[in-house]
Amino acid sequence: MGPPGLVMYEDEFNQISVVLEKLVKDSNSRMVFLVDKNGQLIAAAGETENLDTTSLASLTAGNIAATGGLAKLLGEKEFSILFHEGERDNLHINLIGQRVILVVIFDDRSTLGLVRLRVKKCSEELGHIFDRLMKKAETEAAVGTASPFAEITDDDIENLFRE
Amino acid sequence: MSFINYSSREINCKLVYYGPGLGGKTTNLQYIFEKTNPQARGKMISLATETERTLFFDFLPLSLGTIRGFRVRFHLYTVPGQVFYDASRKLILKGADGVVFVADSQEERVEANIESIENMVVHLKEHGYDPDKIPMVIQYNKRDLPNASPMEELRKLLNPKGLIDFEAIATKGDGVFDTLKSVAKLVLQELKSGK
Numbered sequence: 001m002g003p004p005g006l007v008m009y010e011d012e013f014n015q016i017s018v019v020l021e022k023l024v025k026d027s028n029s030r031m032v033f034l035v036d037k038n039g040q041l042i043a044a045a046g047e048t049e050n051l052d053t054t055s056l057a058s059l060t061a062g063n064i065a066a067t068g069g070l071a072k073l074l075g076e077k078e079f080s081i082l083f084h085e086g087e088r089d090n091l092h093i094n095l096i097g098q099r100v101i102l103v104v105i106f107d108d109r110s111t112l113g114l115v116r117l118r119v120k121k122c123s124e125e126l127g128h129i130f131d132r133l134m135k136k137a138e139t140e141a142a143v144g145t146a147s148p149f150a151e152i153t154d155d156d157i158e159n160l161f162r163e
Numbered sequence: 164m165s166f167i168n169y170s171s172r173e174i175n176c177k178l179v180y181y182g183p184g185l186g187g188k189t190t191n192l193q194y195i196f197e198k199t200n201p202q203a204r205g206k207m208i209s210l211a212t213e214t215e216r217t218l219f220f221d222f223l224p225l226s227l228g229t230i231r232g233f234r235v236r237f238h239l240y241t242v243p244g245q246v247f248y249d250a251s252r253k254l255i256l257k258g259a260d261g262v263v264f265v266a267d268s269q270e271e272r273v274e275a276n277i278e279s280i281e282n283m284v285v286h287l288k289e290h291g292y293d294p295d296k297i298p299m300v301i302q303y304n305k306r307d308l309p310n311a312s313p314m315e316e317l318r319k320l321l322n323p324k325g326l327i328d329f330e331a332i333a334t335k336g337d338g339v340f341d342t343l344k345s346v347a348k349l350v351l352q353e354l355k356s357g358k
Contacts, residue, residue: 005165013170038258040166065254
């Protein structure tokens with residue numbers, strides 16, 4: 001059909017969550033999100049309760065996609081870091097590998113310099129986790145581990161749409 | 164591109180509504196938003212111009228229920244239909260698991276429909292998709308207008324391969340949910356087959 005999808009396993013999700021929680025603390029930020037380039041929220045940490053994280057993930061991915069388009073027009077490979085300054089909150093967005101987007105929302109309890117410093121280290125750790133994740137997914141596929149879809153029947157799909 | 168999260172037991176898929184400008188893509192999403200239980204949907208985001216023409220995309224997240232213990236969520240996107248937003252259309256189409264082509268049934272929009280379908284095929288190929296294999300349905304919108312082309316003519320021009328198609332009047336909601344359910348089923352069946 002097209003490029004294969006992203007698969008997140010529990011172990012790797014827990015590792016990612018630990019890294020994100022640490023980033024929130026170390027960078028004094030309000031919240032941190034990890035978003036797939038297609039706009040799916042992967043993980044979040046910090047003060048996320050009152051935020052529409054679904055919309056945030058989609059808009060962030062759109063932002064990165066549009067900026068990526070601009071980069072190509074200018075002959076750049078990509079603009080891997082974006083920074084938006086607000087009156088109260090600021091947004092730091094960076095690409096990790098070619099697959100995921102790290103979003104840090106911080107206010108005047110932190111600084112851009114501190115966020116950039118902590119994000120740099122965190123990006124390396126997350127990059128390694130995603131490398132392992134990709135390899136694990138390839139291994140599982142090669143071994144023939146059944147996906148959750150394998151057991152789904154046509155009736156299951158029909159029942160989803162039954163009113 | 165689907166996202167399976169074993170940790171949160173969620174399956175997330177992306178559907179893209181494609182088609183010529185003012186064909187009814189945004190209207191489809193607006194109707195779905197209005198008629199879906201608020202528990203089963205999120206906020207609709209519309210990045211549009213002052214005259215309400217889609218500038219970048221519309222976005223609507225839907226929860227369809229659970230299947231084998233996994234919550235099934237679909238993210239619906241529309242592309243901007245106006246010709247000069249081609250670069251944006253290509254970006255939004257990336258990662259699509261399924262496509263709805265919303266055709267404008269009006270006689271004078273035949274060329275626009277054909278151009279849009281050809282444009283979509285080009286972008287799909289550039290993203291590495293096989294346009295003949297991606298789950299896709301066709302919607303012939305604006306069937307209520309007096310200048311709507313006959314269905315046989317539209318099918319011959321826009322659907323020579325005989326994909327599942329629906330007549331629709333998106334402003335009234337006719338055909339909107341049938342279209343959505345059909346493409347969602349195709350996407351899930353495709354994922355089930357593991358291709």
